[in-house]
Amino acid sequence: MRKTCGLFIVLILAAGMLAAGCTSTQSSGPGPENTLVVGEMWRVSSINPGDGHGGGTFITEKAIVTETLVGADANFTLVPNLATAWRQINDTTWEFDLREGVLFHNGEEMTAESVVFSLDRVAESSPGTATLLDYNSSEVVDRYTLRIHTNTLNPLVPGTLHYPDTAIIHPDSYDASGAFTTPIGTGPMKLESFNEQTGEVVVVKNSEWWGGEPGLDRMIIRGYESPATRAMLAESGEVDFTVDPPYSEVDRLDALDGVHVEKYNTPRIYKLDVNLNRPQMDDKNVRKAISHAIDRDGIVDNVLYGVGSPAGGVFLPTMTWANTTLKPYTYDPALAKQYLAESGWTDTDGDGYVDKDGKNLKVKVVTYTERPGLPPMLEAIAANLKSVGIEVETLSMENSALTVAMADGTWDLYLSATNLAMVPDPEYVLKGWYTTTGSSNTAGYSNPEVDRMIIEGHNISDLDERYDHFRRIEAIVYDDLPTINVAYYGVAVVMKDTVNGYKFDPTAHDYRIDPFMSISA
Structure with a gap:
């Protein structure tokens, strides 16, 4: 009975999406076998990492399209990511060495010039991020080295560059007028479509990712803000992966055939x-x-x-x-x-x-x-x-x-x-x-x-x-x-048993999709 109810609600939601129309040019049909369907906990309203309104968290941690210069380990100690090293030159200057051979999704190499462009645009579009950085300017030292200048002494610079809103995107992410159009990042997945009316996002594998061969071919992400709806969709099998159902439902969901729940801090x-x-x-x-x-x-x-x-x-x-x-x-x-x-x-x-x-x-x-x-x-x-x-x-x-x-x-x-x-x-x-x-x-x-x-x-x-x-x-x-x-x-992560290789990132905002996940038959 519960499964029938869940499926009924899903059909209503799907009908609503079709009625609303679609702005994307790509289909979100079944796709390749290694397609992960994600029930996100918020409606997706932005895919712009630098807008200061949640786009960075979504596109960096959940769609894994973009990446930051600095990472963090399980104890929240800063570690290299797109930047391999950094140092403080003086009170108001930080120098960063970039990882070589990193390609944007348009095939162009990430260089100090493109990173400086990205940081400048973030500082312009997100005053809150600019304040965290105490950002004055950036400059190119050489192809793989840049310097960030702050207005005053700011030890928070490396930590702020772990913030998803500082994720690096290619200059072609903006049109000729300077308006943001699409996130061209360096991450393990690249954007295929974003339906602004329904909030559905589809991303596909980036086979040129510097971090290795991603396990997923495709990912479809839809937002469901009701915890009860997320639980029903997991039970009915309409989503492969979701988080935070009603906590009173966690043990019951975990006991279902074909579904398991993992709990993390x-x-x-x-x-x-x-x-x-x-x-x-x-x-x-x-x-x-x-x-x-x-x-x-x-x-x-x-x-x-x-x-x-x-x-x-x-x-x-x-x-x-x-x-x-x-x-x-x-x-x-x-x-x-x-x-x-x-x-x-x-x-x-x-x-x-x-x-x-x-x-x-x-x-x-x-x-x-x-x-x-x-x-x-x-x-x-x-x-x-x-x-x-x-x-x-x-x-x-x-x-x-x-x-x-x-x-x-x-x-x-x-x-x-x-x-x-x-x-x-x-x-x-x-x-x-x-x-x-x-x-x-x-x-x-x-x-x-x-x-x-x-x-x-x-x-x-x-x-x-x-x-x-x-x-x-x-x-x-x-x-x-x-x-x-x-x-x-x-956080309670609900997954089908066919989802393999998930590793939780304890530093993520809610959760981070693992690029090496895969779907088994």
């Missing part, structure tokens, strides 16, 4: 941003109470079904710069009530809720629906808070609608699943989340000591000294609780 964290502009949330005792009221182990076991782990500090313990002394806040309802009482919040009328000055302590907790762990986690957290006497209002909706709903500032806690390593360096997260003017400081947090330390840390180039410095900052925000860390994110 990813550089992402479930966290509650605290709205410090709300008077009750600006009270550190209340924040401590909320953190101790949350049953992190119970959430991981019973809500996430083991897909993840309880969170202590901001960073995963596997990250080389993480402060591993920071353990998850203990689940201690009695201690939570004690913190509330210290700030005058007690149940004076016996209604089960703490109150002060005749008003109950009430918090509004909000989240979005696209990631399967968030809505059930929201309900679990609400139950935890109610158990210590906090009245809770919850709101769960699609991300775009939630952004509008939060604009009035009446929310208290915002539950999200946020990436930690688009740039493999602690400054990227700590500066964005916790400086007074940080680009992702949703909490409205302001601590002059943290601001000062992050400025100081930016100028430390020695990695051991740098990481120790940022570990101290991580400890400060762990104690201040402008964000309450709940769990490290886990």
Whole structure:
């Protein structure tokens, strides 16, 4: 019955796609035997790696059409990729050696000239990326060497060049007017078609890839934002590979004939941003109470079904710069009530809720629906808070609608699943989340000591000294609780048993397609 339902939904979706029309010139029919059909978790709206709007993540990690100069290993240590080595020449100059013999998909060799062109265009089209690089200019030293000039000292340059939005594309990716047209990259797959109306992307094998012979001949990628839909498509066999079905479905899917599920940790964290502009949330005792009221182990076991782990500090313990002394806040309802009482919040009328000055302590907790762990986690957290006497209002909706709903500032806690390593360096997260003017400081947090330390840390180039410095900052925000860390994110990868050779990349945004995967009969 479930399979029939899933197939019925797929047929409806397919009919909708046909009705919408198609802008591509290529068919997405069955194709060669080694064709992987991917159920992506977001609708594909961009294939431009430099647009600053998700195109880089998709086209670099999921379609594997483009590549970055710098890679990262499982501990998030930077490693060569399109660049084989790099060095700091002076405070504002970095020199990069390029891998020789790398061909773009149009057959032309990657040279310093084409890389400089690509970086210049990214800096023009994505102000956020240009800011991360502190980009001034680039110059060609010789055919396989270039220099990047920054405005000030910036140790983040190599790490930022791991960011998918900095992926290298050929100048012919733009038309005569300078407008982006198609990503001509160096990756193991090359673009065949992109249907802007349906979001379907088709890529084919790049037999000239410098990294070896790709295992897949073709890949068809379609976005399905509903976790339940992704589960049904995996069960019905309409997709070969997808991620993050409802976590309550993981064990059932894994038990199906012909399907298996693999669980991995990813550089992402479930966290509650605290709205410090709300008077009750600006009270550190209340924040401590909320953190101790949350049953992190119970959430991981019973809500996430083991897909993840309880969170202590901001960073995963596997990250080389993480402060591993920071353990998850203990689940201690009695201690939570004690913190509330210290700030005058007690149940004076016996209604089960703490109150002060005749008003109950009430918090509004909000989240979005696209990631399967968030809505059930929201309900679990609400139950935890109610158990210590906090009245809770919850709101769960699609991300775009939630952004509008939060604009009035009446929310208290915002539950999200946020990436930690688009740039493999602690400054990227700590500066964005916790400086007074940080680009992702949703909490409205302001601590002059943290601001000062992050400025100081930016100028430390020695990695051991740098990481120790940022570990101290991580400890400060762990104690201040402008964000309450709940769990490290886990991803559930659902594959047909006919999919072979998949190796998970723990540094990827959600997941990275392995170029050496293949499909067996």
